[in-house]
Amino acid sequence: MNRRKFLKGSALLSGLFTLNPSDFLANSTKEIPDPGKKAKNIIFMISDGMSSGTLAMANLYSQNILGKNGNWMNLYLENKVSRALMDTASASSIVTDSAAASSSFGGGYRVKNGVLNMGANGEKYVPIWQKFKKTGKKTGCVTTVTITHATPAGFCVNSDSRNAENEIAEMYAEIGFDVMMGGGDEFFNPLKRKDKKDIYSLYKQKGYQVLKNRADLKTAEKGKKVLGVFNSGALPYSIDRTSIPELQQMPSLAEMAQTAIHQMKDHKEGFVLQIEGGKVDWAAHANDISALIHDQLAFDEAIKTVMDFAEKDQNTLVIITTDHGNANPGTIYGPDATKNFNSISDYRYTNEYILNAIHPEFNIQQMKDWIYETNKIRLADDEAKHLLSFYSGLEKQEAGLYNYKKLPFKAYSEIQKKHNSVGWISMDHSGDYVEAAFYGPGKELLPPFIKNTDLHYLMLKAAQI
Template sequence: MQQSVIKYFLDLNCIPNSNVMNRRKFLKGSALLSGILTLNPWDLFAGQHNVQTKKREAKNIIFMISDGMSSGTLAMADLYSRNILGHGGNWMNLYRENKISRALMDTASASSIVTDSAAASSSFGGGFRVKNGVLNIGSNGEHYLPVWQKFMKAGKKTGCVTTVTITHATPAGFCINSESRNAEPEIAEMYANIGFDVMMGGGDEFFNPLKRQDKKDVYDLYKKKGYEVLKTKSDLKNVKKDTKILGVFNTGALPYSIDRQNTPALQTIPTLAEMTSSAISQMKDHKEGFVLQVEGGKVDWAAHANDVAALLHDQIAFEEALKVVMDFAEKDGNTLVIVTTDHGNANPGTIYGPEATEKFNSIAEYKYTNEFILNSIHADFNIQQVKDWIYETNTIRLTDDEARYMLNFYSGLEKQEAGLYNYKKLPFKAYSEIQKKHNSVGWISMDHSGDYVELAMFGPGSELLQPFVKNTDLHYLMLKAASVE
């Protein structure tokens, strides 16, 4: 009789028997149930509760970071996926399907309410908040042991894959200590000396003796330590099992996803999903398990540039890697998946208007990033050439005044724009303001924000997640989930 009554009220409130979180919400909020049943409700559910909360140890951990992802980026990627690609975004689908635990996270650093990627990654990696620009070193010189080194000591394989340089702040924050995030040539050597198992991304200039100032052959250092060095997507497909891997697929960061899709010469460079799949395959059979960081690093760069095509397609590419991870984790059953960002950036979002939907959907006509488009304009262009180029790449019809305004940046008549990753002083902000009238997407800035950000978890250890956490909490949650001291 008890079982029938419970099932009736669970069905009435559309709550699955297996879902502890929904059951708790149901018990708290259902006056109908509390009014009819005289038994203690926790007594009714005691047997089921014990089964659900039985602790499972996470053998593997995959920590996914869409760097610089504001909540608006997640929403717009899902909207684009549904409107244009015909399916929901892979991240938002986890929410729709109720597969994960979810929280908000405070991302501040030791020096500011608005963090940079070095301090943010150090919070995850070292378990302490440090000043912006620093990697796992405290204000008084304390060296906090990075979490991937802790897992190495516990016998697990370790790896990082990213769409920016593998020596960049986010992977480095899980791996090493440094007074400066900009010490990428030194970080390249640190990785080899510590001995991480799989490291993949860009950054040839930090390994190649022809590009390093000190002329050191850091690739040779890795080879002497038994690493297989990969340079192309085909190398990735032919990698030997049970070997350590260094994959460096480009000088600087890897190309933006939409530029890769439309530029055959860039298609020898693997996607984040392909690197992630290879990293998992390389480490998954290790008897002590593995830990892997996956970073969509150019989501952040796109936000800094207010570059909507770059932003949406790289967020979607990150979520393709998320699907690879979830497919593995659901089948494996012993993998904790953490999905989040390190901070917001530029807070993009859709803007109200009578044609907002149609304008937003027009982004599907964009063939390249703004970085590619603006790099292709030169001071010797005339107004008509600018108009033709913008229409060819974005199907936007500029007015003569708009084309003249854009051209003035190249001839020095308009003040050149700065920006964190805008080395060529391209007019990113000016062009995004023109695009806004056509795509209904606005931006509040070109830099990081201090928003509370999305955090989702799946698998053993996800039951430890509280509704609101500090970024440092994830360091200790990972160790507890895997029973590592």
């Protein structure tokens, strides 16, 4: 391609581009030809924090328990996609956080962990959804965490802190993205914001319809901008949503994806949509195997929703990937490995739900009964005592980014490991190379090894911008 013309065009489009040619593309993508067919639409799917072991175990569970291959694996088996490994490092570390990772995709530059599309000297790298919006496309994001969280924000805004979610909620309205759905009521609701601003009213003034529950998806007015905020904080884990009736008023990732596509698919200039399975990452942080597998399977159902559209449409580039690994879970060798792994099908809830229900007044027998009821695991007395010690203050409480209640996630996962043959190397992100797959017009652009920043430019190239 004509690199000079491409860079000049990108700079004019963004208005704020600070160029760094040495970081433009990692490898042979510098010389790739124009795609054979222009991608009118782009759907970018991110299973946040998905190590390769997570993908493998979700597919094993699908095969062994559900009797079928997962949708992601079927794309490989049927040779429908181009496939690559991706280096996920940030500007500040070989191990990225979600803000820097999404900024690599969104802004096309590696930035320091914790910031969104901001360079070390204050450079603002224009996010890709803003670029596509300027060309006339509709733009949207859906996620199972807060819609203002790092991954959707990295495609949409600039901020020197990923934690500025109150401000990010206002930025979205000012920029005018077409479909934004997830959790995060506390960033929009005047009763929950410290500044008492009514951000819902701001959106309504700008012509948005505000959706609050699963039923609202069915009555959304087509063609009108959508803000869907379905919970305070993140949406519930998939397995808890299935098992707890009152949580079923909140939509699944696939249902949100379906609505987002429906809202934008007939726009003459096309659309771009990010779909994030955000709680895959949170489950890995908690070493919570039932949460992890079932949210990965929920992401896999969203893949089916997207592919059903894309295969019929034939004008949509689908990108399926993750932003980084997390905790590197995997199955452990042993004579009962298959039987042990399959026992996860007996787990009725997430570890978060199970451990939240325990209180210091539990005795040993109550602890054993509760764990058997929820996981079909028979605890030994010493295991029950050990878990109870975390609630009586005798054991040091476990901390962590998504463990604000100081639940004994690690201790319980170690007990579960004896029964399910699943191990974890940590409770945090990892720097492993991850999967990336392309389907549709532009899939031929994907080389077998890429940097995360390459995806930014490959999207622009596929859309011939």
